Amino acid sequence: MTRTPDQMQAERAQERSRDLSLLLGVVLALLGAAVIGVYYLALQGGAEPRLAEVALARLPLSGVDNPVTAVLVNYRAYDTLMELAVLLAAVLGIWSLGPAPAGFQRSGPVLAAMVSWVVPLLIVTGGYILWVGGYAPGGAFQAGALLGAAGVIVRLAGDPSAGLPHEALQRWLLVLGVLVFTLVGLALMQFGAGFLTYPPKLAKWLILLIEFAATIAIGVSLAAAYVGGKPAVDSAAGAARGSAASS
Amino acid sequence: MSQPALLLAFDAVLLTTLLALALAAVLSPEPRRAVMLFIAFGLWLSLVWARLDAPDVALAEAAIGAGLGGALMLAAARRAARTAQRDEEESGR
Numbered sequence: 464m465t466r467t468p469d470q471m472q473a474e475r476a477q478e479r480s481r482d483l484s485l486l487l488g489v490v491l492a493l494l495g496a497a498v499i500g501v502y503y504l505a506l507q508g509g510a511e512p513r514l515a516e517v518a519l520a521r522l523p524l525s526g527v528d529n530p531v532t533a534v535l536v537n538y539r540a541y542d543t544l545m546e547l548a549v550l551l552a553a554v555l556g557i558w559s560l561g562p563a564p565a566g567f568q569r570s571g572p573v574l575a576a577m578v579s580w581v582v583p584l585l586i587v588t589g590g591y592i593l594w595v596g597g598y599a600p601g602g603a604f605q606a607g608a609l610l611g612a613a614g615v616i617v618r619l620a621g622d623p624s625a626g627l628p629h630e631a632l633q634r635w636l637l638v639l640g641v642l643v644f645t646l647v648g649l650a651l652m653q654f655g656a657g658f659l660t661y662p663p664k665l666a667k668w669l670i671l672l673i674e675f676a677a678t679i680a681i682g683v684s685l686a687a688a689y690v691g692g693k694p695a696v697d698s699a700a701g702a703a704r705g706s707a708a709s710s
Numbered sequence: 711m712s713q714p715a716l717l718l719a720f721d722a723v724l725l726t727t728l729l730a731l732a733l734a735a736v737l738s739p740e741p742r743r744a745v746m747l748f749i750a751f752g753l754w755l756s757l758v759w760a761r762l763d764a765p766d767v768a769l770a771e772a773a774i775g776a777g778l779g780g781a782l783m784l785a786a787a788r789r790a791a792r793t794a795q796r797d798e799e800e801s802g803r
Contacts, residue, residue, distance in 0.1 A: 600765040600768075600769055601769070602766070605766075605769045605773050612773070615778065615781050685774075688782055689781055689785060691785055
């Protein structure tokens with residue numbers, strides 16, 4: 464039986480994918496075994512003093528009353544800064560894929576009326592969640608997710624840019640979280656406290672400032688990710704950039 | 711039934727449904743359906759987090775894991791389907 468090169472290639476690809484799935488299965492099984500082993504060791508460890516007590520004891524100095532927010536923005540501020548950087552990198556990756564696909568058709572009157580109610584409600588709820596994060600469950604990521612959801616709804620209702628501003632401003636909003644976070648850290652370093660080590664007196668306001676910037680950056684990032692590409696250049700902005708480049 | 715027994719039954723239902731949703735999402739051959747099952751899984755998982763007294767994680771899971779993650783994956787599945795269709799048309803010619 465003679466086989467065409469196409470068939471042979473397909474067979475080889477099939478074989479390779481079978482090998483790959485086998486490898487994946489083995490790796491996943493090993494990973495599962497490791498997780499079970501670690502869990503077993505943790506159970507055997509007994510009730511030793513854990514980090515939770517230390518974290519709760521230092522809570523009055525952290526500037527917030529919600530232990531989760533204290534961990535996220537004070538004790539482990541580095542992690543949150545890196546998370547924001549990851550989100551920014553994700554948006555950069557999406558933008559590098561090319562221009563955004565065309566949006567959806569303009570919504571009918573019923574959906575449009577609902578959107579004009581739901582979007583302001585989402586923005587107000589986002590602000591509330593951000594503020595409430597200081598002493599109860601809430602915080603920048605949840606509030607940013609609500610803003611991002613507002614952007615998704617606006618795009619679904621027919622606005623191709625998801626309600627985001629033009630590209631130049633959008634870039635600033637995207638980097639706002641990382642920028643403010645890093646600037647606060649550097650300023651604290653300058654005043655001798657160390658990178659992102661808040662003095663207890665100022666901690667509340669610094670955390671609020673960082674969370675506010677992070678919320679906006681997260682909301683814009685998630686909405687921009689949903690748009691799914693570099694925003695379309697409108698003629699006015701393009702002309703302005705052209706003249707700026709030539710001067 | 712006494713209260714602990716009721717709670718245990720509730721937890722059992724939560725867990726079995728969670729595992730069933732996860733399996734269904736992973737084993738579903740069609741991307742669109744897998745994404746929808748994943749969204750259901752995320753919402754169910756946020757219930758589990760709430761039951762574990764972790765309202766922060768429950769909020770984040772419902773908003774980001776199920777809501778926005780689901781929306782992003784639905785858009786990706788739609789785009790992938792469209793690309794596959796275009797490839798098919800091109801190879802058919």
